[in-house]
Amino acid sequence: MAMSALSVGPSLYLIVSQQIPVLIARDHTSNTTDAILSRASAQVVCDVLEPILDHDAILCSDGSPVYVALAKQLHIAHQQHAH
Numbered sequence: 375m376a377m378s379a380l381s382v383g384p385s386l387y388l389i390v391s392q393q394i395p396v397l398i399a400r401d402h403t404s405n406t407t408d409a410i411l412s413r414a415s416a417q418v419v420c421d422v423l424e425p426i427l428d429h430d431a432i433l434c435s436d437g438s439p440v441y442v443a444l445a446k447q448l449h450i451a452h453q454q455h456a457h
Contacts, residue, residue, distance in 0.1 A: 414440055
């Protein structure tokens with residue numbers, strides 16, 4: 375089912391078509407990478423992170439399917455953490 379708007383409160387709506395996906399990643403030494411993404415997909419996120427991730431990296435995320443697929447694609451460990 376396609377959604378055109380997401381209800382956030384009684385009078386506040388976010389229009390899905392106006393959202394811009396961004397990625398902010400930080401490693402354990404506080405090195406930070408950010409990117410504005412063309413779309414929120416595992417391949418697009420992979421294109422940003424693959425050049426900077428070590429082969430023994432552990433991806434910690436909110437468990438979004440994009441990150442689950444990314445970890446599988448890059449053959450790295452993935453841990454889901456609650457918000």
